[in-house]
Amino acid sequence: MNLNRNAISHVPDTVYTPRYDPALLRPGIVHLGCGNFHRGHQVVATQAAIDAEGRDGLRWGIVSATMRRPDLATVLQSQDNLYTLLTREPANTVASVMAAITEAVYAGDDNANLAARIADPATAIVTLTVTASGYYLSADGRLDPTFEAIQADLTAITPRTAPGIIAAGLAQVRQRGGVPPVILCCDNVNSNGDTLRQAVIDLAALKGDDLLAAWIETNVQFPDTMVDRIVPTATPDDIADACRLLGGIEDRAPISAEPWFQWVIGEFDGPRPRWVAHPGTKFVSDVxxxxxxxxxxxxxxxxxxxxxxxxxxxxxxxxxxxxxxxxxxxxxxxxxxxxxxxxxxxxxxxxxxxxxxxxxxxxxxxxxxxxxxxxxxxxxxxxxxxxxxxxxxxxxxxxxxxxxxxxxxxxxxxxxxxxxxxxxxxxxxxxxxxxxxxxxxxxxxxxxxxxxxxxxxxxxxxxxxxxxxxxxxxxxxxxxxxxxxxxxxxxx
Structure with missing residues (x-):
């Protein structure tokens, strides 16, 4: 048996499973960078929030986009977007089934429609884990327009970089007069919220859309965050351990993580999941x-x-x-x-x-x-x-x-x-x-x-x-x- 929604009822009682029906989730978060860290960090806190909120939490499903390759998105799709988190303690491993991702997509697929998903009125939050290199910054923390990927986004109909995708999504929000989502950078970048805001503004300006740049600066919240958890690359041992702990159910996309978890988020206005239901998450005035x-x-x-x-x-x-x-x-x-x-x-x-x-x-x-x-x-x-x-x-x-x-x-x-x-x-x-x-x-x-x-x-x-x-x-x-x-x- 492969891991999917139908298999959840066959998972041993020793494995944590969500207290909600994943089929009832509705997307309220768009995430750029569906890698191991995202799946071992933001997804975990979001699942805890959905569990804590009950029916009200079902609006916080995540549309998660891989940025460089479609492989992981394809595997997750085949498993109804479920996967196993293996929390590796020094002498023990605890398995949990993660189900907060409602859809996994590949940013390079034109049908992913990431800008439109960001502009969807149901999307309240956009999170990112694209690594420091995914923002195309120079040493001064500003967008470096000499990168080929940035140059390509300036003329592309479908942007491929994180700053380009966000700028395109916010342009659609502005055009229809909507409320922009909160943009949460979860990468290890200095003053990550302010830095991402400036990168998106810079990209809009480079495209010649000074009105969009000014609108973003005035209307869009980019709180700073700090994330901390070690989530290594998956190994064959992870697949074997997941199958053993799941009682023979096969998972092609398990991940390991250390027990430590920390997510410090700058205060912002607007709706949010009850992320503080997960220990180690807190909102502060100064990150x-x-x-x-x-x-x-x-x-x-x-x-x-x-x-x-x-x-x-x-x-x-x-x-x-x-x-x-x-x-x-x-x-x-x-x-x-x-x-x-x-x-x-x-x-x-x-x-x-x-x-x-x-x-x-x-x-x-x-x-x-x-x-x-x-x-x-x-x-x-x-x-x-x-x-x-x-x-x-x-x-x-x-x-x-x-x-x-x-x-x-x-x-x-x-x-x-x-x-x-x-x-x-x-x-x-x-x-x-x-x-x-x-x-x-x-x-x-x-x-x-x-x-x-x-x-x-x-x-x-x-x-x-x-x-x-x-x-x-x-x-x-x-x-x-x-x-x-x-x-x-x-x-x-």
Missing amino acids: GVFERAKLQMLNGTHMLLAYVGALANLNTVSEAASDDALGRIAARFMRNEQTADVSLDTDELDRYTVDLMQRFRNPGIVHEVTRIGRNGSAKMASRIVQPMRSNIETGRPVDGAVLLIASWIRWFALHEQDEFDIALTDPRAETLRGLCADARDDHKAQAEAFLAMEEVFGAPLPDHGKQVEAIASMLRRLTEESVPELLRTIAH
């Missing part, structure tokens, strides 16, 4: 302090574990964080460098550091470092360079940031020399490989060329020449020395 702590301490340290871990032949975040040397380096980097400008007291920072390192070491979560390392050029400015700049200005250490940036450059240098068996995913991958090719074996030239990319790193760092020298020196050591031995030296 900034939560966002800064998460972006720098969690996401920034994730990048260190990924880039350095791969060079040390450590394949997962758990392996990297559990490594004696790299684990020490990561914890020190998180606490001493990535806390720059994070407005929490010392005890809170200490406790958050301990909690994060414990989460990273959870062996039940198989989070591949190659996946964490994707799209580094879109993440570098907000997660690494911003605290690094502050630390330099205040005389604090930046050794961890130097190691991270040097390791990232080393990824591209090895790949350019066909010595790195990792597929590099980055919106600027070809440019970065080219920089390494142009300066092959010249570590200082490589460091200078990378840091000169202001669209990635922003304006030159304070004492810029000294930082170039430090990164070049570390890059040389990563090239000439055994990485595990180097890490043991650095850790002590």
Whole structure:
């Protein structure tokens, strides 16, 4: 038996199932970016809200769109949009059937009609998890019009990028004089609500529609949010475990997630699901302090574990964080460098550091470092360079940031020399490989060329020449020395 609505009644009592009939759900949310994180985060909170609201909650079904490929949408459609969430505790796994998605579509399909769905009066909220690269931003946080995808959206009848789809949907709302939906960015982007608002306004202006740009700025709410849960890439073990826990029912789209769940949402006007029914969800007046702590301490340290871990032949975040040397380096980097400008007291920072390192070491979560390392050029400015700049200005250490940036450059240098068996995913991958090719074996030239990319790193760092020298020196050591031995030296 395959997982679908008819199979729910055959699921063992040990598995959580929704308390509502999924067939009765009506769409009230449109989501862009139907990946694992969305299915392990926003869908989970929305299902809890529907359960808590009863009949009134049935208006909060989700139309969820995959952005790059149709595969997942196709699989979900075959399962009545149901899937299994496997909550991976260190010594136990809990299975839950998720049913809040009413329809899965592919954004590249003209029949998906995403702009029209956003403009539908029943749509009260639009959420997004398209990753930082999906907003096509430059280092200053503004829309970068040089990206081919943005150029294509300026003339396309059916836009394909998240900013383009939202702008097209809002244009239809404005044209019919409707109430616009609230737009909730759920990606790890600095000031994500304000940043997305500006990107959509910029796109409208680039299309020559200044009236739409002004209307969006005045009428559409883009609250900031902070999301936090580790949801790794699905593995064959997930499929096997889901089938076992479901009593033999087969699920082709299960996902795993850690027990931790946090969703901090800026207050906004208008209807919303009772998301606070799920523990870890709350509405606040200022998301900034939560966002800064998460972006720098969690996401920034994730990048260190990924880039350095791969060079040390450590394949997962758990392996990297559990490594004696790299684990020490990561914890020190998180606490001493990535806390720059994070407005929490010392005890809170200490406790958050301990909690994060414990989460990273959870062996039940198989989070591949190659996946964490994707799209580094879109993440570098907000997660690494911003605290690094502050630390330099205040005389604090930046050794961890130097190691991270040097390791990232080393990824591209090895790949350019066909010595790195990792597929590099980055919106600027070809440019970065080219920089390494142009300066092959010249570590200082490589460091200078990378840091000169202001669209990635922003304006030159304070004492810029000294930082170039430090990164070049570390890059040389990563090239000439055994990485595990180097890490043991650095850790002590």
